[in-house]
Amino acid sequence: MRELEYEAIVIGAGAAGMAAALRIAEGGFRVALVDREDHLGGILMQCIHNGFGLHWFKQELTGPEFAERLAEKVVAAGIDIFLNTTVMDFSVSNGVKTLIACNSEQGVIQFNARAVVLAMGCRERNRGNIGIPGTRPAGIFTAGLAQRLINVDGYVPGKRVVIIGSGDIGLIMARRLSWVGAKVLAVVEILPHPSGITRNIVQCLHDFNIPLYLSHIVSRIEGKDRVEAVTITPLEGGTPEHSKSFRIECDTVLLSVGLIPENELSKKAGVTIGHDTGGPKVDAHLMTSAEGVFACGNVLHVHDLVDFVADESTRCGGYVVDYLRDQIGEEKQGAVTAGANVRYVVPHRYVPGRDTHFSLRSIIVKDRGTLLIKRQGAVIKKKTVQHVKPAEMIYFKMRGSDLPATEGDPAPLEIALE
Amino acid sequence: MKKDVFDVAIIGAGAVGASILRRLSAYDLKLALLEKCTDVCFGVSKANSGIIHAGFHHPVTSLKARLEIRGNLMFDQLQHELGFPFKRVGIIVAAFSYEEMKTVEQLYEQGVANGVPLIEVCGRERLLMLEPKLNPDTVGGLYAPTGGIIEPYRYVFALVESAKQNGAEVKTDFEVVSAKHNDNVYTITSSRKEKIQARHVINSAGLFADEVSAIFGGEVFTITPRKGEEYLLERNAAGFPNHVIFPVPSRVSKGILVIPTVEGTMMVGPTAIEVNDKDDSETSSDNLDKVFAQAMYMIPVISKREIITSFAGSRATMPGNDFYIGISKSAPHFIQVAGIQSPGLTASPAIGEYVKDLLKQDGLRLTEKTDYEPFIPHETCVRELSPAALDEKVKEDPLYGHMVCRCESVSEAEIVEAIRKGHTTLDGIKFYTRAGMGRCQGGFCSYRVMKIIARETGRPIEEITKRGGGSRLLLGKIPVESGARPSPKPKKKSVKYA
Ligand SMILES: Cc1cc2nc3c(=O)[nH]c(=O)nc-3n(C[C@H](O)[C@H](O)[C@H](O)COP(=O)(O)OP(=O)(O)OC[C@H]3O[C@@H](n4cnc5c(N)ncnc54)[C@H](O)[C@@H]3O)c2cc1C
Numbered sequence: 001m002r003e004l005e006y007e008a009i010v011i012g013a014g015a016a017g018m019a020a021a022l023r024i025a026e027g028g029f030r031v032a033l034v035d036r037e038d039h040l041g042g043i044l045m046q047c048i049h050n051g052f053g054l055h056w057f058k059q060e061l062t063g064p065e066f067a068e069r070l071a072e073k074v075v076a077a078g079i080d081i082f083l084n085t086t087v088m089d090f091s092v093s094n095g096v097k098t099l100i101a102c103n104s105e106q107g108v109i110q111f112n113a114r115a116v117v118l119a120m121g122c123r124e125r126n127r128g129n130i131g132i133p134g135t136r137p138a139g140i141f142t143a144g145l146a147q148r149l150i151n152v153d154g155y156v157p158g159k160r161v162v163i164i165g166s167g168d169i170g171l172i173m174a175r176r177l178s179w180v181g182a183k184v185l186a187v188v189e190i191l192p193h194p195s196g197i198t199r200n201i202v203q204c205l206h207d208f209n210i211p212l213y214l215s216h217i218v219s220r221i222e223g224k225d226r227v228e229a230v231t232i233t234p235l236e237g238g239t240p241e242h243s244k245s246f247r248i249e250c251d252t253v254l255l256s257v258g259l260i261p262e263n264e265l266s267k268k269a270g271v272t273i274g275h276d277t278g279g280p281k282v283d284a285h286l287m288t289s290a291e292g293v294f295a296c297g298n299v300l301h302v303h304d305l306v307d308f309v310a311d312e313s314t315r316c317g318g319y320v321v322d323y324l325r326d327q328i329g330e331e332k333q334g335a336v337t338a339g340a341n342v343r344y345v346v347p348h349r350y351v352p353g354r355d356t357h358f359s360l361r362s363i364i365v366k367d368r369g370t371l372l373i374k375r376q377g378a379v380i381k382k383k384t385v386q387h388v389k390p391a392e393m394i395y396f397k398m399r400g401s402d403l404p405a406t407e408g409d410p411a412p413l414e415i416a417l418e
Numbered sequence: 419m420k421k422d423v424f425d426v427a428i429i430g431a432g433a434v435g436a437s438i439l440r441r442l443s444a445y446d447l448k449l450a451l452l453e454k455c456t457d458v459c460f461g462v463s464k465a466n467s468g469i470i471h472a473g474f475h476h477p478v479t480s481l482k483a484r485l486e487i488r489g490n491l492m493f494d495q496l497q498h499e500l501g502f503p504f505k506r507v508g509i510i511v512a513a514f515s516y517e518e519m520k521t522v523e524q525l526y527e528q529g530v531a532n533g534v535p536l537i538e539v540c541g542r543e544r545l546l547m548l549e550p551k552l553n554p555d556t557v558g559g560l561y562a563p564t565g566g567i568i569e570p571y572r573y574v575f576a577l578v579e580s581a582k583q584n585g586a587e588v589k590t591d592f593e594v595v596s597a598k599h600n601d602n603v604y605t606i607t608s609s610r611k612e613k614i615q616a617r618h619v620i621n622s623a624g625l626f627a628d629e630v631s632a633i634f635g636g637e638v639f640t641i642t643p644r645k646g647e648e649y650l651l652e653r654n655a656a657g658f659p660n661h662v663i664f665p666v667p668s669r670v671s672k673g674i675l676v677i678p679t680v681e682g683t684m685m686v687g688p689t690a691i692e693v694n695d696k697d698d699s700e701t702s703s704d705n706l707d708k709v710f711a712q713a714m715y716m717i718p719v720i721s722k723r724e725i726i727t728s729f730a731g732s733r734a735t736m737p738g739n740d741f742y743i744g745i746s747k748s749a750p751h752f753i754q755v756a757g758i759q760s761p762g763l764t765a766s767p768a769i770g771e772y773v774k775d776l777l778k779q780d781g782l783r784l785t786e787k788t789d790y791e792p793f794i795p796h797e798t799c800v801r802e803l804s805p806a807a808l809d810e811k812v813k814e815d816p817l818y819g820h821m822v823c824r825c826e827s828v829s830e831a832e833i834v835e836a837i838r839k840g841h842t843t844l845d846g847i848k849f850y851t852r853a854g855m856g857r858c859q860g861g862f863c864s865y866r867v868m869k870i871i872a873r874e875t876g877r878p879i880e881e882i883t884k885r886g887g888g889s890r891l892l893l894g895k896i897p898v899e900s901g902a903r904p905s906p907k908p909k910k911k912s913v914k915y916a
């Protein structure tokens with residue numbers, strides 16, 4: 001068994017892992033980038049549509065193009081890359097982080113490092129997670145798997161498709177399936193409003209005359225060998241009105257019902273997971289509850305734009321550099337909490353007097369919303385946000401000058417929306 | 419011609435048929451196992467609670483109780499020979515009132531009369547010590563340490579593999595549709611018009627035993643399916659118990675149970691509802707709420723949020739609620755093994771033994787093989803290996819180093835091994851290796867597994883099915899210039915290993 005020493009290891013070579021590793025290498029440290037896939041880029045490689053990079057590269061790119069640009073830099077920076085390599089175990093003892101990874105060529109590798117970046121991305125929620133009754137035939141796919149089958153492998157998962165969930169991935173798949181000749185019969189959304197962005201509703205559904213059923217659920221899947229039909233039931237006052245159910249014959253059901261951070265390894269290392277994000281809890285330096293273990297990208301909280309992933313992850317890499325230089329001091333941090341109408345805020349702590357980027361998700365839908373940053377009972381800053389909706393992450397920067405030190409320990413910060 | 423005649427044909431490759439097959443494979447006999455599905459163990463034997471019952475639930479006057487108790491005792495030896503996952507974790511029956519405690523005492527006495535070893539009645543303190551997650555409102559209960567849990571498909575696969583190793587033949591995709599008896603030989607025809615001949619026939623067709631009996635001119639009876647829905651919760655679930663937890667049984671069923679699995683996941687269920695359709699495997703949302711309400715009454719920390727999947731299977735029940743095993747009085751050399759409802763899994767090894775004796779009674783000569791091999795080679799499971807041991811395995815076969823299923827850590831080598839053993843559907847591989855059985859339910863690995871099946875079997879990927887028949891997974895290939903938009907293949911990075 002091989003043992004390798006690095007100053008930092010990054011787990012996952014998607015947009016997040018690449019951006020973090022790059023920043024660490026730029027800081028002059030030896031870093032290894034490990035991914036179980038045979039390519040760099042993570043989930044981006046199957047997102048062949050446009051809409052990536054407008055903020056980060058100031059240019060509209062496809063997913064693979066975005067990945068390609070980052071990958072070139074990663075290769076040029078001389079970062080040690082381990083592909084086809086699955087990290088199976090992760091433990092922390094006496095400040096030393098140990099990863100057990102495995103690939104076919106080198107066998108088992110034990111990596112030891114001072115710092116680790118978690119950048120494992122997320123996984124799709126599936127049927128069991130939302131409990132759709134009925135039979136269990138072939139023809140039920142998560143949207144991401146269907147996307148991969150079509151875009152990477154070139155196969156048609158189904159001909160007559162019903163999509164559950166109106167998140168962006170589901171919408172993009174509705175269009176993609178239509179392009180390859182499949183008939184998308186319905187998109188069914190449990191909420192009274194679509195979960196995807198408006199642009200996608202127009203371009204992916206309206207342009208193809210695909211009906212969107214809001215406040216509806218799929219209450220039954222039928223079919224012995226392959227999916228044969230689904231029953232769709234409207235919700236009235238929050239409960240299913242079965243007398244108004246209708247049935248659609250189809251051969252395929254696509255599930256686009258949300259993503260959850262991939263936190264198996266994080267849990268193994270004893271990292272505290274936040275109930276709000278489903279990912280690790282992090283402090284002002286994006287450091288998890290385990291010292292020297294950082295997190296960024298979709299493993300930290302699910303992002304809708306890769307540009308924000310790249311930005312957050314580059315900052316994360318910067319904090320790792322500070323940590324390796326012993327420059328992360330003992331500055332006192334204050335708590336950050338989600339106030340009214342806010343599902344979560346990341347990071348979960350802040351340092352007074354320092355610029356801080358916050359990511360948050362709203363619970364409400366509002367054309368024009370106001371962010372209220374409160375401390376010690378007073379609003380210390382207000383910000384207007386357009387088109388507030390749960391589907392769109394709000395990402396903003398607070399200047400250090402707006403976050404002065406408070407007397408004694410830093411007072412808790414509350415971020416609310418109204 | 420006569421050389422091709424099987425001494426015994428067994429219909430149905432569930433726990434029962436497989437146990438009979440394996441028991442008979444110790445003798446000098448030409449054996450065939452006939453199964454209508456694409457793989458073995460695709461019937462009820464894959465969709466149950468996986469409990470090896472201790473034997474206190476039924477009075478010893480019934481055949482099923484006698485075979486249950488005997489079956490339970492046989493599992494240590496079987497596991498030693500076949501290496502399937504099995505653990506005697508013990509069974510607890512938790513009482514929540516003094517009324518229920520009386521039933522517990524009756525169960526205790528019944529258990530003692532049945533010869534269940536080490537069974538005891540526990541007070542509240544002792545019960546909570548054994549099972550700290552139990553609702554503290556419990557007043558006490560029963561503890562039967564010899565009860566256990568098993569991975570039922572692994573058990574059936576191992577039985578079949580062992581029998582094959584000892585010369586038995588297994589024919590899948592062979593649905594028996596007709597039979598003729600001439601010159602003391604049955605000619606059995608499948609739905610695909612294949613024919614085989616056999617002198618003795620065993621009807622272990624589970625839910626369809628009534629139909630198979632009719633095909634052979636056997637006794638007329640009706641099997642009524644009694645459906646049970648179960649919910650599977652992820653590894654490290656908060657409610658994972660130390661033992662199998664039963665409520666105090668009602669007259670009709672054993673109730674909703676909380677079950678740890680050998681692999682570290684857990685289950686709650688099953689319901690018990692009579693249905694009309696034998697293939698009905700639907701789950702419903704009403705039952706979900708009922709099942710969880712009952713399970714959470716026993717172990718309050720159980721959470722619906724940890725559900726990863728649900729499934730349903732039906733018990734093959736007959737009037738009288740006992741097993742019906744015997745030599746047919748109307749069809750010659752035809753043995754009925756019907757009505758094998760719960761505890762059929764537990765009883766299955768004893769059923770194998772019992773049917774062997776019936777065959778002898780029916781005139782079959784049983785000569786022990788001199789070269790019978792009870793052991794099968796141990797399968798490597800990457801998830802059970804230490805890093806050093808895995809490193810060694812990768813040196814032997816690099817495919818052990820390629821993880822295909824992320825949730826259950828299944829390597830490509832294990833998938834290839836399963837395919838070589840004849841499991842060539844997504845479900846077959848799932849049950850054999852656990853790939854696709856974890857938290858993400860195949861979201862990550864299913865297309866990888868499909869590609870490996872296609873590569874190993876030389877079949878186009880579009881023909882790969884979930885579980886045979888019409889359960890195709892892909893419905894076509896995209897023509898190169900089809901859609902209105904091009905679909906650029908992502909460029910592979912040519913990055914070298916560090
Ligand atoms: C279907 C889809 C459509 C999207 N569309 C858009 C869009 O139009 N515009 C936009 O800006 N953004 C879009 N996004 C969002 C954005 O692309 C993603 O949020 C971003 O790419 C995520 O990057 P990541 O590095 O956090 O995760 P990932 O790209 O998922 O990378 C995680 C990597 O970690 C690896 N990994 C995980 N566990 C292990 C382990 N144990 N061992 C080794 N490796 C491991 C994985 O193999 C993977 O490569 C989309 C996302 C999805 C899923």
Ligand SMILES: Cc1cc2nc3c(=O)[nH]c(=O)nc-3n(C[C@H](O)[C@H](O)[C@H](O)COP(=O)(O)OP(=O)(O)OC[C@H]3O[C@@H](n4cnc5c(N)ncnc54)[C@H](O)[C@@H]3O)c2cc1C
Binds near residue numbers: 461592625
């Ligand atoms: C919800 C539930 C929970 C249970 N829990 C437990 C438990 O915890 N412990 C326990 O001991 N028991 C339990 N049982 C009972 C146990 O599962 C069954 O008794 C056992 O699996 C029956 O095995 P079998 O081989 O008879 O049936 P099956 O596994 O159904 O096998 C019969 C086979 O015959 C095949 N077949 C049918 N017709 C034909 C034909 N014409 N030609 C060819 N092949 C044919 C079928 O395809 C099938 O594969 C449970 C049952 C249920 C439903």
